[in-house]
Amino acid sequence: MKRSEDDKKLAALLKEECAQPLPGQNPWFTPRVLNRLPERSHSRYFLAIAWLLAVAGCVLTWIVVATDFTATVITLRDLLQWVIMAAISVGVFLQPLVRLMRQD
Amino acid sequence: MRKFDEMNLIARCVLADDRHAFGLLVEAYRPRVVRFFLNLTQGNTAWSDDLAQETFIKAYLNLRSFKGVASFSTWLYRIAYNEFYSDLRRHRLTEEIDELHDTTASDTMAGVEAALTVQEAMAQLGATERMMVTLFYLEDQPIKKIVQITGLPEGTVKSHLHRAKQKMQHFIDN
Numbered sequence: 001m002k003r004s005e006d007d008k009k010l011a012a013l014l015k016e017e018c019a020q021p022l023p024g025q026n027p028w029f030t031p032r033v034l035n036r037l038p039e040r041s042h043s044r045y046f047l048a049i050a051w052l053l054a055v056a057g058c059v060l061t062w063i064v065v066a067t068d069f070t071a072t073v074i075t076l077r078d079l080l081q082w083v084i085m086a087a088i089s090v091g092v093f094l095q096p097l098v099r100l101m102r103q104d
Numbered sequence: 105m106r107k108f109d110e111m112n113l114i115a116r117c118v119l120a121d122d123r124h125a126f127g128l129l130v131e132a133y134r135p136r137v138v139r140f141f142l143n144l145t146q147g148n149t150a151w152s153d154d155l156a157q158e159t160f161i162k163a164y165l166n167l168r169s170f171k172g173v174a175s176f177s178t179w180l181y182r183i184a185y186n187e188f189y190s191d192l193r194r195h196r197l198t199e200e201i202d203e204l205h206d207t208t209a210s211d212t213m214a215g216v217e218a219a220l221t222v223q224e225a226m227a228q229l230g231a232t233e234r235m236m237v238t239l240f241y242l243e244d245q246p247i248k249k250i251v252q253i254t255g256l257p258e259g260t261v262k263s264h265l266h267r268a269k270q271k272m273q274h275f276i277d278n
């Protein structure tokens with residue numbers, strides 16, 4: 001809807017006669033709001049540290065497996081081991097993303 | 105505040121629970137939010153401050169649900185809109201509306217007639233109509249944004265505005 005001339009006149013009249021001015025400085029407002037916010041949850045820091053450790057563990061395991069693998073033939077056991085490791089790694093890497101999506 | 109800075113502050117709040125970043129957002133938007141409530145409550149400073157505080161607290165608690173589809177200010181106005189109605193519903197409906205009428209009546213004594221006619225005309229409006237007039241005429245929000253803020257269909261917003269204009273016109277003519 002475009003503003004008609006009447007709308008513009010009415011807006012000007014309302015602003016002149018009954019619009020409230022922008023409030024001035026209020027140094028207490030923001031601290032009061034911040035004080036009323038819920039306590040910080042520390043569990044997120046522990047979760048972040050646990051996640052970083054898990055990622056480091058995954059990376060280390062992959063390095064160890066890659067450097068130790070010298071066989072010329074890939075057995076079913078090797079394949080199964082890699083699939084399981086890949087699944088665990090993907091799970092660990094995607095865990096924060098899944099948590100974010102759940103919170104939404 | 106530039107959009108990039110705003111998004112940066114929001115990201116800091118969401119990802120790192122950065123209270124300082126949220127404080128900066130509050131500082132940036134406090135004047136507009138408080139004035140919005142002052143217009144709705146016709147200058148009741150204490151009530152407006154309370155409503156603004158609640159709005160910012162709710163904004164913080166729901167910041168993760170802000171997708172960035174609408175602008176942050178529109179999203180904040182929507183919270184403010186809901187907060188105003190919740191508060192009206194909760195406990196203040198009767199007493200505050202009485203106060204509004206009292207204020208206008210006592211101001212009449214002061215003899216500021218022109219301003220008073222318009223203020224009284226505003227006071228005649230229902231809460232929803234006053235909200236629409238505030239958003240459209242005083243906050244200069246386009247209809248599209250009012251639809252996003254209120255969640256009402258465009259036709260309903262327009263008819264509220266039309267009815268509000270008619271009521272005010274009728275009051276001023278008489």
